[in-house]
Amino acid sequence: MTEKTVLNATHRALGARMVDFGGWDMPINYGSQIEEHHAVRRDAGMFDVSHMTVIDLHGARTREFLRHLLANSVDKLKVTGKALYSCMLNEQGGVIDDLIVYFFDEAHFRLVVNASTREKDLAWIEQQAQTFGVEVKERPDFAMIAVQGPSARAKVLGLLHEVDRPRIEKLGKFAAAAAQGPHGMPLFVARTGYTGEDGFEIIVPNEHAVALWESLAAAGVAPAGLGARDTLRLEAGMNLYGQDMDETVSPWEANLGWTIALDEGRAFIGRAALEQQKAAGVPRVMVGLVLDDKGVLRHGQKVLTANGDGEILSGSFAPTLNKAVAFARIPAGTAGDVHVDIRGREIPVRLVKYPFVRDGKPCEGI
Template identity: 45%
Template structure:
């Protein structure tokens, strides 16, 4: 769900929100930084060791800063359909869809996950949970509210009322299962359930932002604190935003505000799979996406592998035949692959696998090759 590492905004600590797990992060000597209006841990023991814990065993993240919306109402999915390019009518209760909110130009306002829940047992109203990015929560809330008939739809922002913990890695299910009433094994990727955790109501989804198997758990604050401590005692490694960023980049998962934004369409971002033109009616930005589908795009988000040990960072120019043709959106030294990788926006004609480019780093150009995404595909992901 959520995203990034070192922030650039000069927020003062007094202006920052704090997760209910903030004090527990301090006890673990987490290095706190400002991020999207929150004071969050960027790392605990170290980014590399946290990263490897998730790839090899299990790590846990406090992602309580993410926006959390609950919706209910008659024909909820039908009424939400025009807001996204994905066909939500295909979802059964207990399934979810990664999708995007678009502006009229087809640009991405935010990437979200829409969870289709079981209907209300008494009223039969349809229910859903939506998880959005922390930085766009307020804007998303206003945008969605202005486009839904709220006299017919109940729309609640529960962002500050609930803790959100992600436990990720090949052993995630084994660590989490002892605290959960229902069996986690039947839950497929992007499946979710409402069950009791530590004897209290919880929402558990088999989703994440690391490229590994794992779960995201939404619970009341006190339950979240207890779960964090029990997982820690069981041996789950606490992880910060730094490892979250390296993990998601290896999996080529876009970071909103860096890799995708309001000037990037799903087709340009390599997210064409969330656009269901053939099975949907009208939605915001449809005409632009239909045109791009028919004629192609002028730019694409590609994966780059750097030669040597030169790390391409966000904002670095991409060069072809001595001319700047694009820009790096995200880059790091991959802890798993032990080589520099990056995402970059380049002209579509230069987006083919094997294309040779250069990246300007501190005044010098270094070789880069367009490679297939993702950079790393975990063998542990559930189907």
């Protein structure tokens, strides 16, 4: 059974091309995917991300539970509304999922996890939560709209109740707060995103999602599909679960070392395996590739290096750069000249530090 978000009919009325995305019937594009990509880089675009799973955690020991569950440290969350990106690992240090955790109060945190991993995530979280007496409550009553781009915040602010505007305008990156939207609808506005642009991700009760979408459209925010979302996040150097990492990959091998908090005395799940791998030497690394010639780098293509073969994880044509870029996982060590096997031909590529694009502009050296 394919699931539908509350905005499904809205997408269809806009003429979206719909595809199955992790069991959800979602818009891949409404017209030109490249134009939707540019709209986000240059102005403002919006994505229906209601397929993502919102989970509320309640209980006096919720922070203690999250110290155990997550590889990043929730002790960084001190102020109400603050958000944190983290991996959730298995005992072997493999990535079960990546997620964002929001802090409301000591007895209430919120997780937003991926759509494609919903069932296994819920099962894992519920299993781990038992010891801590934490209640795990999925929130299917919420929709979520990501509004991204250099003008995204201004356009959203214009729709908020005027008493809320100064407060939401001052919201720092990776922070969230409640606000009243059009017709007084209750919104949870987070300054987060998955495009490399500024903007908000807005959680809204299902019954108000269509009205919010329409208000945003009237304010000049362009509908953008999950196709554009994928090229935007790739340019921005952000991982996609299932493609760039999974349960067989440690965060060290997925360029997510920055999200691992090895704080004193915190025994989070997977920590022992991570420390062991680090001490023994991480066998594979994740790198950025740029193809200066014509052609497109794709998931699954073989990458040839001086140290042996690797493979392309996420790869695509990058509309902002007008050439193809990719993430690849290759053996650690000096890679030498790197080639990618495209349909039996070995094409030279450049190994680069990413992100490829930041705030609408190509990064240096790309």
